[in-house]
Amino acid sequence: MLEKYLPRQEFSSYEDFRANYRVCIPEHFNFAYDIVDGWAELQDDKPALAWIDDHQAEISRYSFGDMKRLSNQAANLFKAHGIVKGDTVLLLLKQRVEIWICLLALHKIGAIAIPASFQLKSKDLVYRFQAASVKMVISIDDPELLANVDAAHAECPGVQEILLVGKNIPPGRVDFRKELAKFSADWQKPAGKDYPCLHDPMLIYFSSGTSGMPKMVLHDHTYPLGHIVTAKYWQCVEDGGLHMTAVDSGWAKFGWGKIYGQWICGAVIAAYDFDGHFLAEKLLAVMQKFRLTTFCAPPTVYRFL
Template identity: 45%
Template sequence: MTSLLNRYVPRTEFDSYEDFNENLKITVPEDFNFAYDIVDVYAKEQPDKVALSWCDDNQEKIFTFSNLKQLSDKAANFFKSLGVTKGDRVLLTLKSRYDFWYCMLALHKLKAIAVPATHMLKPEDIEYRIDVAGIKTVVTIREDGVPESYAEVEKTLGLKLNKVFVGTEDMPGWYDLRKEVKKASDNFERPVYDDDSVEDTSVIFFSSGSTGQPKMIKHSFGYPLAHIVTSNYWHQVVDNGLHYTIADTGWGKALWGEIYGPWISGSGIYIYDYDRFHPYEVLSKALEHKITTLCCPPTMYRFFIKEDIDNLDFSSLQHATTAGEPLNDEVFYKFKELTGLSIREAFGQTETVATIANFPWVDIKLGSMGKPAPLFNIKLLNTDGCECDVGEEGEIVFDISEGYPLGLFKGYYNNQEKTDETIYDGYYHTGDSAWIDEDGYYWYKGRIDDVIKSSGYKIGPYEVESALLSHSAVLDCAVTGIPHPIRGQIVKATIVLDKGYQPSQELTKDIQNHVKHVTAPYKYPRAIEYVDELPKTISGKIMRKKIRLEDEEKFKK
């Protein structure tokens, strides 16, 4: 006995995508709680099973499920002593400290609501989150000026927060998490609430804020079970292996690959808590720890293949996945040459689990997101609200008219207006556009607001960015539309050049010609601007809206 998967999935093996799509069923107990029903069950039945292999630049630690049960029970007693109870929101800015995992479990045990956030927040970002979420308790790393920002916000808002830190030096007015957990009792009894439900909110994630103030995305206690699809059938995690998703715990992607799905499916998690991302060091250290599955953004794969990694031992690695931005052909083929593995893409949002993916039975078409996951009835709707024909571009929506699917968020916390703008007429509207081919594969076009309309053509930024990224000079890029008196809009590329390249008219011409040959000629960027870095949200998403607004100001002059 290893994985707990078959306790929630009556049938785990499938012969084809059609078999998978028709017959995958996930059982959701009414009182399911991930901390008790997964972690504590492993601790009882397989106490020495590895849950977390963690390291930083100075030390390494292995946590079994028995270790995590004890730590989470202690942390739950500590949080309880602070008055944290069911429904209370607790803000976690813990980067990739190992404390994040037992704190998450402790909050689940209390039926409190975990609110993970990145440590890169500025005081105004923290103030917004504490204010709109009604935060009373914060748990944070000791460095990078984060505690000072919390103290500043506390004064600004006139609050008295429970302030908890992870670090080595005492701070007046703060609780030292590790000291408090060490002295807390490990005898924790599961609270009983009269109104307990698997639909209760367990986690709130703030959206990236790329189109306005961040929204608070609610997920229920049943949400972890939906990540069976993400981990077992997209990542293809290995029972008793180690899965590595490279993402800060403040990003929604952390829940996709750093806690729920891998553990349910029997895989341990590998975490490297680095200060700065150095491609060779990150990859080599992961391979030294014998990771079996890997997921990271295409940008990181691009950085990896630019390093001298031919000497690394990839023998432990069995599967590789990516999501969030285009994966260009060069990266796919170079990584396959080095490892023998095909990188499998997927689509999803902080509001969802993996919803469209290149599952094991799906032959990869480079650039395609793959096919829909069984949990969701996915459709494409055109601007008239009708289902799209093959090849016709439309919005990706989830048909929820016959039931609300497991894995879809429960609305935006304290914001019914925004929820109603997204969930209406029997659909969840993703705000993303795509088209479907004759074989049922979905092809991403971009956010609806980002699609460029030029001379009657609709051009998605992702397809042009993918073409640009296949040029050796382009390290990173963003594609937007700028006004044009005749064409309506023209394609503009904002480009960060790789080392060894300098802007020039000759390089601009070469990049434009390259795009014309890689994709349809009408999509090439008629305008190119070179910059040192792209504007991005704190979660790493390109802020195309900011680029468009800045360009509008330029054109006014």
């Protein structure tokens, strides 16, 4: 897979790398179709994701074939709920498996995904809902987060629907998992101008560390190819190796380290969806259980470890 996009992978020096590193960008590149579905067509059972949380003893494992089928189901779900190319969908999913499923499904439709932190308060959500004209929200069922989402929704009638992920869905709310099960894993790929690719918008992050309120940073469908260099030459992931980046899905580092470049390189994403506050002892135990090949984390996490 990698050789399609990176014809030369070995370099004799940093100078050689700077002068000769080239990424091939296909005319109609779409990460979900070309990489995830592409791996599934080459080897349906090729491992893609290894996932664990604080409530299960065994690791759940998903192949690229699984991710293709689940994202097709989710694409059909989104389409049935009125999501079309260009719509914005905000994701508050921590490290639930649904974050990967939803991102891929939205990429297939051409809707714009907005990953966001579960730490956001109602005023932060109001700002994001309004600034990005958010049409739908997918959120975990955490009561405190849901209260903030509902408070923000009351001020933002443009948000048409909120779907919830979890085991404790309040009565009268839409259960994403139950809804997903209703839909087929056969997805009709868009054609012509409806096909999302290249410079069509794909992803929005709200930046931090700037003056004033966070600013929207828009990425198009070439963005995943930009992180080949991150995965292969910084994180040094291996095809078939287990890679963990310690980060929540609401941060841009998730895009750098937990989906795009890693799957292009054929690595298996290792995810630990922990409850509450970060505890180094728990992460170390999970790392030992996974028997990781490569690992990446912010400096603060390294210091705790």
